[in-house]
Amino acid sequence: MISRLLILLYAIVSYVIFTVSFLYALGFVGNYVVPKSIDMSIDKSIDVGSPTDLSVAVVVNLLLMSLFAIQHSVMARPAFKRWSAKFLPLACQRSTYVLLSSLILLLLFWQWRPIPTPVWQTSGIAAWLLIGVHWLGWLIAFASTHMIDHFDLFGLRQAFVAFRGSEIPGQSFRTPLLYKIVRHPIMLGFLLAFWATPEMTAGHLLFALANTAYILIALQFEERDLIAEFGMTYQQYRHRVPMLVPRLFTRRPADERQPPRSAGAPR
Numbered sequence: 001m002i003s004r005l006l007i008l009l010y011a012i013v014s015y016v017i018f019t020v021s022f023l024y025a026l027g028f029v030g031n032y033v034v035p036k037s038i039d040m041s042i043d044k045s046i047d048v049g050s051p052t053d054l055s056v057a058v059v060v061n062l063l064l065m066s067l068f069a070i071q072h073s074v075m076a077r078p079a080f081k082r083w084s085a086k087f088l089p090l091a092c093q094r095s096t097y098v099l100l101s102s103l104i105l106l107l108l109f110w111q112w113r114p115i116p117t118p119v120w121q122t123s124g125i126a127a128w129l130l131i132g133v134h135w136l137g138w139l140i141a142f143a144s145t146h147m148i149d150h151f152d153l154f155g156l157r158q159a160f161v162a163f164r165g166s167e168i169p170g171q172s173f174r175t176p177l178l179y180k181i182v183r184h185p186i187m188l189g190f191l192l193a194f195w196a197t198p199e200m201t202a203g204h205l206l207f208a209l210a211n212t213a214y215i216l217i218a219l220q221f222e223e224r225d226l227i228a229e230f231g232m233t234y235q236q237y238r239h240r241v242p243m244l245v246p247r248l249f250t251r252r253p254a255d256e257r258q259p260p261r262s263a264g265a266p267r
């Protein structure tokens, strides 16, 4: 009973730390409210004056993003989960994943080196449109976590189920709402939030480019695991629904489409 209670507390603490890192991410990427953001050092100074400063900033930022990418992808693989199950109870596996990801994100926010060289600057309607798309991205990402299972994704459900003494159910496959339009709405939301900005700087561009590359690679691994888990169901879903870019026109199922006419066929 005590160990189950401790696991539950651990899951709640991990979730609170995730919430802090997520809220900080909003301010960090959008340059709102937070003391240090993607474009602004804590003392508001701009400290990439020399080429050496610039190289250090690029290397440090790439290392921070790589650390997040490696942890986030390695710990998500079924082989890693099987190995860690030898010493980590199933009920706190996801919370540990969430906790480590959130701590690495906080480290990234803390150690990030702004590179404020402007890449594009907009004003007026264009700027407001980009701000709107940026917030729409965050909204899509957050809402989509609830469409599959927010509390499962962040480890709380597993800890609650174990606390009640029930068996933790396996992963379920869902395709509600936005999952009918694209297969990865959470990642689509992140991409919109990272790219849609009225003032793009070199540092922000590095962040958006590196994260886009990471998302595109990570989704290959995620889909490989989903196919291994759900087989034909996921294969058919992949065939039906685009990965990240919604289709403007719905594609009719193959059996509803007309076969191509042969040259001399009667009309």
Ligand SMILES: C[S@@+](CC[C@H](N)C(=O)[O-])C[C@H]1O[C@@H](n2cnc3c(N)ncnc32)[C@H](O)[C@@H]1O
Residues within 6 Å of the ligand: 144, 148, 153, 171, 172, 173, 174, 175, 179, 183, 184, 185, 186, 187, 188, 222, 226
């Ligand atoms: C951070 S979430 C991202 C989900 C998805 N890639 C997206 O961008 O919306 C990753 C977890 O969601 C799970 N997942 C992805 N698609 C799912 C679906 N349609 N139903 C249930 N779980 C899904 C993956 O197995 C993985 O554990």
